[in-house]
Amino acid sequence: MARIKPQTLLQQSKRKKGPTRISVTTIIICNLIVVLVVLSLVATYRHWSRRSMNVADSVSQNFEDSEAFSDAKKYDLPGFAILNTSKGYITVELFKEGSPEIVDKFLDFCQKGHFNNMHFQHVIKHFVIHGGDSQGFGAPEDWTQKGKPHGHLSPKHEAFMLGTSKSKEDKKGFDIFITTAPIQDLSDKLTVFGRVVRGEDVVQEIEEVDTDEHYKPKSSILIKNVTLKRVV
Template identity: 65%
Template sequence: MARIKPQALLQQSKKKKGPARISVSTIILFSLIVVLAVFFLHSTYRYWSQRSRIQIEDKESVFKGDDSFLDSKKSDLPGYAVLETAKGSITVELFKDSSPEVVDQFLDLCQRGHFNGMLFRHVIKHYVIQAGDSDKLGAAEDWTSKGKNYNRLYTSLKHEAFMLGTSKTKHDNGAFEIFITTAPIPDLNEKLTVFGKIVKGEDIVQEIEEVDTDEHYRPKSSIAIRRVTLKQSI
């Protein structure tokens, strides 16, 4: 059997060696690259997520700011009106939340002195008193027969006495009628837009409704609203 020369053995041993080992420095460098890449991705994600959250919070704060502005604007409006008459003063709490449009119109007319000197045109005893620009009975005309047959034991919040309202009939000339109920009215909400309630001066309202009237429910002696004073609180 032929003997293999030493040089041939050396060459065969070199051919049988495995792949070269990766150095420790290479592993460390690769690990640092991976860590940096993960850190960069995480930082990018946090940046964009925080930016989106801030934008959402800014939008919400804007909306809340608008609401608070509207609420503050509403709270700045007078909440009470004092109707000064020849018989005395009648204090009304205005329903700013439930009847905002009518209250706004009423406040505007008060500031322009629209109600100064306005007469109580009609007085229906134990039912309603009406002040306004028109001498027509209007919304109260068909209430009298219903009121006489009305069972006073049946009452609810919307049928209360001493409520302040105005006719739902539209007026082209900008007239504004005032109705103050002196007894529960069964179909009050069908006839009037209620925008306030008497909180002081019910005795004055009752005194007005006791005046003598003619067959058309017009007071024989004139009673007027001298002026209206607006107040934030009482």
């Protein structure tokens, strides 16, 4: 038997132990599979990310829409009323949030022309001016017998506040009171639903007119008409 040379054995051993070659086609296919997997993962992530954002936006939009719907009436209502008096214009801001029911009633009367040519029936200097019928005023003594201001007054007790008589809240009429001084003891008589923002000088001019012993102006002073505005 012929002997194999050591050099030949070494070469055969190297050929057996050498790494197996991978074809180019196999490498390309593997790379394509990896790319496809990565693209699939990215697409899936983007899909669920967008879906989550759309759901969040939808919930937010529904919440905003519900709020807008619930507050639509409040924001659509006029926020100001301009009283055109025989002495000039008085602009009042209406407390739509603080006194919504009274403001609604006031606006309804404005639209019906209730205040057109309404006379100021009573004027009490350093106290109030009153427009409307005498039944909402009561006895003059009830308005003039007031104590001196003491302690802290709330904003609703300040001068130039717009109110209406509580005695007529459940009736068909509607009268107007504008305070001309800080008053603290009218909470049982008036419901405040606004404040004068322009025309304080007109209020003061009305306050200075001559009156009789029943606080009725000797010369006619009236509200010619009322104009409603959302902004001024």
